[in-house]
Amino acid sequence: MKNFYLVVNPTRDRGLDTANKVETHLKDNGCTVKTHISEKVENDIYTAADSIPEGTECILVIGGDGTMIQAARDLAELDIPLLGINMGHMGYLTDVEKDELIPSLNELIADRYTEDERMMITGEVVDRPEGEVLCTDRALNDIVVHRRGYMRVITYDVSVNGKFLKSYRADGIIVSTPTGSTAYSLSAGGPIVEPGSKMLIITPICPHTLNSRSIVLSAEDQIYISTGESDTAVSYDGRERSMLPAEGGVRITRSGKVARIIRLHDDSFLNVLHNKFTD
Incomplete structure (x- = not known):
């Protein structure tokens, strides 16, 4: 993947430190990236589908599960996969933690990932x-x-x-x-x-x-x-x-429509569930 769109929840990524880190690393590796600060546009839409550039291959979502859900709803018509970077708590949908950000981005750039389809x-x-x-x-x-x-x-x-x-x-x-x-x-x-x-x-x-x-x-x-x-x-x-x-x-x-969720880890759902319940 080389073309990315970044959706950022500013209440989770205060100061946009994580967003800036993601954008810099992607650009340093020859990728294109456009950043969008997630704010209400109208009718409970936070990211307008017509704002996504043609050719976008992946939407990176910085926030918690709520931000991920909102992006999936807003952009379902586009059929573009999403990868969540967890800045929240439970993180059932957000696959990447802050301490593994750069290695995860490298895996994504190298096309080493799988996809889940969620109804x-x-x-x-x-x-x-x-x-x-x-x-x-x-x-x-x-x-x-x-x-x-x-x-x-x-x-x-x-x-x-x-x-x-x-x-x-x-x-x-x-x-x-x-x-x-x-x-x-x-x-x-x-x-x-x-x-x-x-x-x-x-x-x-x-x-x-x-x-x-x-x-x-x-x-x-x-x-x-x-x-x-x-x-x-x-x-x-x-x-x-x-x-x-x-x-x-x-x-x-x-x-x-389905939500296409990118996975970089091969953890089973039961293992993820166990980890979340014992945190």
Whole structure:
């Protein structure tokens, strides 16, 4: 690889010391690199796809998993692989640590890497079942339907492939990808799933019952969630994008786009999981 685009979270890389180090090393090795400071452009977009130069082979992301997720969402249409440089905490998606920065860049320049394809999901908010689409967005981790306003339990009706599945009395419903299984879904009691697998995971948030469990579905299934309430919202990877119409709902399916994540290490997912849980 010789052509790079660098996305930097300035709240993680204060003073841009790591960004400057990356840019200098790449240029010293005959590479081209354009640096972008990640700031909100519009509609929760932090990196505009049309700002990426033609011929870019890799997007380097300096920040934490949140920065990586945002870049994957913003740039999914471009189908360019991403490599994360970890400036955060857990670092499930960011493969490179600061103390191994230069050797990792050398491996990348020499094309010694592998790629993971991570499935994404799309959520369409509709004014009624099979009705007009009011809002659509995609997520790498999860789509969450949740209440707003004062604290109270809401009933969430969940259907799969047009057939009613279950009603949950809960604070919200998480629909996550395998990548998102180690994020909010895990905190809500959901299962940990190998990130390269293809499936959808439904997990209720604080269900008002003794026997509600997560449900794991095929990636090809279509999930529809409604509440009959006017004060529920839909968030994509933690960013609220739309209110849910009282007569409508949100239709969640596998996205036609994937996130291509570069790996420089051959650690298995279980080994990474062990290391993260024992840090």
